[in-house]
Amino acid sequence: MTPPKTRPPRKKAPVSGAGTAVPPPPEVPAAVAAAELPGTPVDADAPEVPPKPEIPASVAAARFEEPIVPDEEPQDLDEGTDVAAGDPDPIPETEPVAEAEPEPVREAEPEPMPEPEPEGEPEPVIEPEPESPADTHPEVIEVPQETEDIEVSNVAGVSVPADAAEVEEPSDVTVDPQEGPGPTDADAPTVAFEVEEAEELAPEAPATAVMPQMNAEVETEASEETTRPTPALRMTDVSKSFGRTRAVDAVDLEIPAGSFYGIVGPNGAGKTTTLSMIAGLLRPDGGTIEVGGIDLRRDPRGAKALMGVLPDRLRTFERLTGRQLLHYYGVLRGLRGAVVAERTEDLGRAFDLTAALARPVSDYSAGMTKKIMLAGAMIHAPRLLVLDEPFEAVDPVSSEVILDILSAYVARGGTVVLSSHGMELVERVCDGVAVIVSGQVLAKGTVDEVRGDHTLAERFMQLSGGLSDVEGLEWLHTYSD
Amino acid sequence: MVAHVLRLRLALLVGALNARPLVLLRRLAGFAVLALAVAAVCVALIRLDRVPDGEAATLTVVGSSLLVAGFFLIPLFSGVEDPLDPRRFVVTGEEPGRVAWSVALASPLGIPGLVVVAVAAAMIAAWTGHGSPAGLAVLAALLLVGTSVLAARCAMAVSAVALRDRRSPQLTGLMVTAAGVVAIPVAAFAFSLEWSGGLPSQLTEAAQVLAVTPFGAASAIAVRSGGELVASMLVAVGTLLALAALWQLLVRTLMTSTERVVPVGERRGLGWFAVMPGTPGGAIAARSIVYWFSDPRYLANVIVVPVASVLIVTPLLVVGVPLQTVALIPPPILALFLGWLVHNDLAYDSTGVWLHISAGVRGVADRLGRLVPIVLVGVPLLALAITASIWIHGRWAVLPALVGVCVSLFATGLGLSSISSVAAPYAVSRPGEGPFEQPQRTGGSMVQALVLLGAILLSAPALWWGWLSLTGDEDEAWTSFWSGVGVGAAVLVVGVAVGGALFERRTSRTMEFAETL
Numbered sequence: 001m002t003p004p005k006t007r008p009p010r011k012k013a014p015v016s017g018a019g020t021a022v023p024p025p026p027e028v029p030a031a032v033a034a035a036e037l038p039g040t041p042v043d044a045d046a047p048e049v050p051p052k053p054e055i056p057a058s059v060a061a062a063r064f065e066e067p068i069v070p071d072e073e074p075q076d077l078d079e080g081t082d083v084a085a086g087d088p089d090p091i092p093e094t095e096p097v098a099e100a101e102p103e104p105v106r107e108a109e110p111e112p113m114p115e116p117e118p119e120g121e122p123e124p125v126i127e128p129e130p131e132s133p134a135d136t137h138p139e140v141i142e143v144p145q146e147t148e149d150i151e152v153s154n155v156a157g158v159s160v161p162a163d164a165a166e167v168e169e170p171s172d173v174t175v176d177p178q179e180g181p182g183p184t185d186a187d188a189p190t191v192a193f194e195v196e197e198a199e200e201l202a203p204e205a206p207a208t209a210v211m212p213q214m215n216a217e218v219e220t221e222a223s224e225e226t227t228r229p230t231p232a233l234r235m236t237d238v239s240k241s242f243g244r245t246r247a248v249d250a251v252d253l254e255i256p257a258g259s260f261y262g263i264v265g266p267n268g269a270g271k272t273t274t275l276s277m278i279a280g281l282l283r284p285d286g287g288t289i290e291v292g293g294i295d296l297r298r299d300p301r302g303a304k305a306l307m308g309v310l311p312d313r314l315r316t317f318e319r320l321t322g323r324q325l326l327h328y329y330g331v332l333r334g335l336r337g338a339v340v341a342e343r344t345e346d347l348g349r350a351f352d353l354t355a356a357l358a359r360p361v362s363d364y365s366a367g368m369t370k371k372i373m374l375a376g377a378m379i380h381a382p383r384l385l386v387l388d389e390p391f392e393a394v395d396p397v398s399s400e401v402i403l404d405i406l407s408a409y410v411a412r413g414g415t416v417v418l419s420s421h422g423m424e425l426v427e428r429v430c431d432g433v434a435v436i437v438s439g440q441v442l443a444k445g446t447v448d449e450v451r452g453d454h455t456l457a458e459r460f461m462q463l464s465g466g467l468s469d470v471e472g473l474e475w476l477h478t479y480s481d
Numbered sequence: 482m483v484a485h486v487l488r489l490r491l492a493l494l495v496g497a498l499n500a501r502p503l504v505l506l507r508r509l510a511g512f513a514v515l516a517l518a519v520a521a522v523c524v525a526l527i528r529l530d531r532v533p534d535g536e537a538a539t540l541t542v543v544g545s546s547l548l549v550a551g552f553f554l555i556p557l558f559s560g561v562e563d564p565l566d567p568r569r570f571v572v573t574g575e576e577p578g579r580v581a582w583s584v585a586l587a588s589p590l591g592i593p594g595l596v597v598v599a600v601a602a603a604m605i606a607a608w609t610g611h612g613s614p615a616g617l618a619v620l621a622a623l624l625l626v627g628t629s630v631l632a633a634r635c636a637m638a639v640s641a642v643a644l645r646d647r648r649s650p651q652l653t654g655l656m657v658t659a660a661g662v663v664a665i666p667v668a669a670f671a672f673s674l675e676w677s678g679g680l681p682s683q684l685t686e687a688a689q690v691l692a693v694t695p696f697g698a699a700s701a702i703a704v705r706s707g708g709e710l711v712a713s714m715l716v717a718v719g720t721l722l723a724l725a726a727l728w729q730l731l732v733r734t735l736m737t738s739t740e741r742v743v744p745v746g747e748r749r750g751l752g753w754f755a756v757m758p759g760t761p762g763g764a765i766a767a768r769s770i771v772y773w774f775s776d777p778r779y780l781a782n783v784i785v786v787p788v789a790s791v792l793i794v795t796p797l798l799v800v801g802v803p804l805q806t807v808a809l810i811p812p813p814i815l816a817l818f819l820g821w822l823v824h825n826d827l828a829y830d831s832t833g834v835w836l837h838i839s840a841g842v843r844g845v846a847d848r849l850g851r852l853v854p855i856v857l858v859g860v861p862l863l864a865l866a867i868t869a870s871i872w873i874h875g876r877w878a879v880l881p882a883l884v885g886v887c888v889s890l891f892a893t894g895l896g897l898s899s900i901s902s903v904a905a906p907y908a909v910s911r912p913g914e915g916p917f918e919q920p921q922r923t924g925g926s927m928v929q930a931l932v933l934l935g936a937i938l939l940s941a942p943a944l945w946w947g948w949l950s951l952t953g954d955e956d957e958a959w960t961s962f963w964s965g966v967g968v969g970a971a972v973l974v975v976g977v978a979v980g981g982a983l984f985e986r987r988t989s990r991t992m993e994f995a996e997t998l
Contacts, residue, residue, distance in 0.1 A: 282993065323750045
């Protein structure tokens with residue numbers, strides 16, 4: 001029925017395919033070159049970091065152990081998937097359902113590994129808060145997944161540079177152009193590079209959300225670790241009414257970390273309300289929402305710190321220039337000015353907005369406004385991105401670029417929840433999907449589970465009531481002239 | 482080391498002459514003007530022997546106070562490069578302590594240094610002409626020179642450490658405004674003094690006060706005696722020592738801390754965001770300022786309120802109320818409406834407020850940030866209005882009362898507004914719409930009235946004592962001042978705290994309200 005696909009290739013094949021088909025290719029080198037650039041200013045910045053020069057040594061040690069351990073393993077996997085990228089056979093069609101299952105499991109696997117060695121992450125070196133495990137955790141998830149996603153990360157050059165280089169080096173994949181600074185350096189510089197990168201590159205270090213609450217989260221995570229990983233988002237029995245209309249009715253959702261989740265539904269079905277409640281903009285009438293294990297009602301600031309939000313149809317401060325707006329986003333999230341400045345440049349490059357950063361946002365087109373708001377949602381390197389209609393009004397090229405960035409982000413343990421009308425898009429990129437109609441979740445699960453034997457669009461028609469009631473417009477066909 | 486630095490300094494001076502003809506001409510012209518001015522001051526000082534002793538003392542103390550203040554403030558505000566910046570000596574490997582001494586000793590050699598030396602020499606002549614002991618006169622002059630040049634050095638170092646990467650047109654504007662807020666009332670005060678028939682008594686009193694402050698203490702040594710002399714001496718020597726210690730500390734800081742490498746363009750294009758501190762509150766303040774100065778909805782308010790507060794009193798003039806009384810009415814009205822202006826500030830953001838909510842901004846930061854632009858607008862406006870109105874009124878004794886009343890009305894208005902804009906926002910015209918396109922009101926008049934009346938009620942103490950001071954008892958002016966400042970500050974703090982807490986608790990309601998706009 002469905003063309004032979006395994007999950008990993010499915011994810012990357014279209015992406016890289018798009019990369020070669022559509023203009024992006026020029027963008028790849030550009031982005032890669034860009035990826036190198038941050039290195040330079042950052043290096044210049046390095047004097048800022050030095051206060052703790054002793055640590056890097058141990059970090060170096062830790063760091064060099066870490067990659068090696070998971071490296072061996074995923075390397076084969078890498079080889080495997082690499083072939084798979086070429087021709088979609090090797091691990092293929094285990095039937096969709098089975099395919100769905102392994103996903104969370106596989107993610108659960110690597111996680112416990114880092115926990116025992118809490119010392120080796122650069123994060124505390126930079127940010128004063130001494131929260132250690134927060135970082136090790138996504139770092140390691142990142143490694144295996146990343147190897148399997150080399151193409152993806154290549155295309156989305158923004159986020160990749162050093163890590164990809166690091167993994168690729170042993171596996172001898174020829175992706176050299178971007179390796180320039182990283183691997184040729186001696187040990188210590190490599191560490192330094194990684195250190196900055198952890199701080200500077202947004203999608204790469206999901207855990208760098210600079211918020212202290214991370215601790216709490218990590219702890220809960222650690223305690224639950226034995227049973228199962230904390231989902232990125234859990235909604236239990238969430239309802240919301242406006243006046244007498246029940247906009248959202250007892251929604252239960254659980255979205256595992258590191259997944260790309262789509263929420264689809266007809267107009268007025270309650271998608272935006274649901275996402276607004278997740279984002280903490282609206283308070284549910286009942287039920288609980290947990291983001292990364294933190295109850296949104298009990299600790300709103302802690303939970304919000306883990307999220308980046310792109311609302312639909314809400315204003316932004318349009319009199320600011322693009323640069324000012326991103327600065328505003330970043331500083332409100334507690335980032336330092338220098339960090340924001342650097343990420344602004346990176347994001348501007350990634351979203352192709354550099355030339356527009358100096359203009360007021362009110363002069364932007366709808367698509368550009370969408371992109372700058374998406375960039376703003378990412379600037380603090382959140383764990384969970386809540387995106388309401390992120391592709392509406394965005395041109396196809398930009399859509400692909402955004403998709404690449406998001407895929408790389410998800411590949412490194414980030415979670416994306418988006419709503420969309422584009423069934424094909426959801427079918428193509430999402431791991432999981434929920435269909436909401438009249439405020440109720442009518443179907444949820446992996447894309448394959450939900451669509452069954454049909455395409456997602458067909459299934460969606462069925463669920464939302466179909467085309468049956470297009471009647472009573474006979475007068476339309478009488479042509480009054 | 483000292484000799485070397487002196488030589489360097491001389492070389493720099495000579496080097497200034499080695500320029501393109503046009504630049505050289507400009508420099509020489511500037512130098513000539515400066516030399517003439519200094520010469521005029523010196524001549525005036527030497528001819529002070531014709532005036533009575535007391536007046537000469539007052540003039541020299543006030544004059545040298547202005548000199549010291551200028552030496553401290555001008556480098557701080559103008560951000561000139563220090564030609565003897567201690568950081569330039571880092572590469573020589575000298576101890577910071579020695580660099581500090583050398584640079585300090587070399588600093589009288591330079592245009593500003595020479596100016597102050599010349600003025601001090603003329604002052605010695607003036608003082609001895611009025612019978613001061615020569616020793617004290619010389620000591621006073623030395624202290625004056627030392628205080629001035631060290632103050633200038635410290636100011637330049639502070640400006641280099643703290644302000645360099647914040648320099649921008651916006652910051653300069655802020656500083657000019659701040660200077661204006663102080664300078665204009667002082668100038669108005671000076672002009673309103675009674676100058677015919679000797680020095681006004683207020684100026685003599687001012688000199689007495691200045692003589693025991695760091696600014697005037699040095700020169701006061703030469704003109705005072707007895708216990709007063711000791712007091713001035715202590716202050717003057719203490720000032721010099723404190724400045725020297727500060728200078729040492731600053732040199733050490735400058736030479737041992739690495740200069741932060743500001744990546745090119747980091748602060749470029751950020752406008753007000755580069756001026757405000759990099760905290761959520763600062764960012765909100767910067768964003769609010771951008772909106773206040775560019776969004777017609779805010780601009781309309783800023784323009785209408787001052788004009789209205791003046792126009793409102795014209796009927797009184799028409800019916801024959803004396804101008805002196807009427808002149809006192811606009812400032813309090815202006816203060817009241819300025820404080821009230823922001824009572825619905827949140828609604829002006831429309832749905833943009835989601836950004837603050839989703840970022841989990843602290844309520845207090847949100848509240849304070851939003852108050853910054855109105856304070857930036859309100860304080861200079863009020864300073865001008867109060868000065869003008871007292872000038873027209875003619876009695877400076879009621880100034881404290883008027884200030885107290887205005888502060889009270891303004892601050893209580895801001896405090897109540899901080900609460901009301903979260904607790905009861907109402908619909909306004911949307912961003913991008915004209916300021917006078919009003920939406921269909923859904924309430925709002927209640928809140929407007931409450932904030933206005935609340936501010937008046939809370940300012941009742943200041944108003945009452947202000948009235949008493951006006952009708953006779955001038956001592957009550959200070960009571961009015963303190964009660965106004967006290968009540969105003971208290972209400973403002975409470976208002977911001979309560980408003981902040983409400984902001985954090987009512988996020989969902991706020992969003993629901995915003996989406997109805």
